Amino acid sequence: MxxxxxxxxxxxxxxxxxxxxxxxxxxxxxxxxxxxxxxxxxxxxxxxxxxxxxxxxxxxxxxxxxxxxxxxxxxxxxxxxxxxxxxxxxxxxxxxxxxxxxxxxxxxRSVELSCPSQSWVMHENRCYFYSTSVGSWADARGGCQSLNAMMAEATTRSINEFLKAQASLKGGSYWIGGHDISVESRWEWNTNGANIGYTDWGPDQPNDVRLGQDCLELLEKFQWQWNDRECTRVQAYICETAARYRPT
Known part of the structure; x- marks a missing residue:
């Protein structure tokens, strides 16, 4: 070992x-x-x-x-x-x-439509003023502008019948804002130059007598139907403006 x-x-x-x-x-x-x-x-x-x-x-x-x-x-x-x-x-x-x-x-507060003064009358939402002063068609346009308004325009049957009814209450003939000064026989509204659509011409009107009747009037003789008249004729006129909402 x-x-x-x-x-x-x-x-x-x-x-x-x-x-x-x-x-x-x-x-x-x-x-x-x-x-x-x-x-x-x-x-x-x-x-x-x-x-x-x-x-x-x-x-x-x-x-x-x-x-x-x-x-x-x-x-x-x-x-x-x-x-x-x-x-x-x-x-x-x-x-x-x-x-x-x-x-x-x-x-x-309640509000309602109203016109500038009691001298104006309202139809729908527009106010109309029938002048007591007189002048030519151009004078009428200036007179309405001085009231911050325009010459009345009878663009519908309703407006036209209202204007005629008010004119019959007051009497006399009135200038409104239509004319064919720019183009003969082409009648237009003064504010915007739009062609007049609705019309209410009196008998045989417009006839442009002596080639000088270029402005539109509501003629008392025709029961306030439309008539073309020399723009220099002196007579009353109708102004128009929008009604305003005012507190009562």
């Missing part, structure tokens, strides 16, 4: 043999070709790492130079839009308050 010291030397010899074997195996595995490929792989990994670092640097630079300023600009614009929206909302709120106050005011 071997002594303990002999066993120790035996084990030590085995370890040495094992180490030698491993060294031989490694020497066989890491041949020159394998060592070259292993170095190439390490170089490629190093290049790839450099590329990754450069890409990361470029991304950071792009973000710093373009993305971040753009985000900052969008943030400012969004803030300004929010401020504008707030102002608009406040304006609508104030407007709603004004409308509510106006509605309340209307409910608390």
């Amino acid at each position: 071997a002594s303990p010291r002999v066993k120790q030397w035996h084990n030590l010899a085995l370890v040495c043999v094992f180490i030698c074997v491993i060294g031989q195996v490694q020497g066989q595995v890491l041949t020159p070709n394998l060592r070259e490929e292993n170095g190439k792989a390490r170089r490629e990994q190093h290049i790839l790492q450099n590329i990754r670092e450069e890409v990361a640097t470029m991304v950071q630079k792009v973000r710093a130079e373009t993305v971040l300023p753009a985000l900052a600009s969008y943030s400012i614009q969004l803030y300004e839009l929010t401020e504008n929206l707030t102002r608009i909302t406040n304006s609508f709120t104030n407007l709603s308050t004004v409308i509510e106050e106006l509605q309340q005011h209307i409910e608390n």
Whole structure:
């Protein structure tokens, strides 16, 4: 039976043999070709790492130079839009308050259509003034303008019948706002030059006697039907204006 010291030397010899074997195996595995490929792989990994670092640097630079300023600009614009929206909302709120106050005011006070004074008479939503002064057709136009009105226009049967009825109560003939001064036989209203549609000409009218009758009148002789007359004739006239809403 071997002594303990002999066993120790035996084990030590085995370890040495094992180490030698491993060294031989490694020497066989890491041949020159394998060592070259292993170095190439390490170089490629190093290049790839450099590329990754450069890409990361470029991304950071792009973000710093373009993305971040753009985000900052969008943030400012969004803030300004929010401020504008707030102002608009406040304006609508104030407007709603004004409308509510106006509605309340209307409910608390009754209003009705009325004419400038008692000298005017109302038909539908228009007021009419029968002058006591006289003048030519041009004078009549100026007289109505001085009252912030226009010469009366009998554009419908309803208006025409009202004007005739009022004229019959007052008596006399009256200028109204029609003429064919611009183009003979083309009768138009003075305010806007619109062709006269509805008409109420008296017997055999218009006849343009002596080629000088270019202005329109309500002729008493014809029961206030229409007649063409020399514009220089002196007589009364009828003015017209819109009725206004006024508190009662």
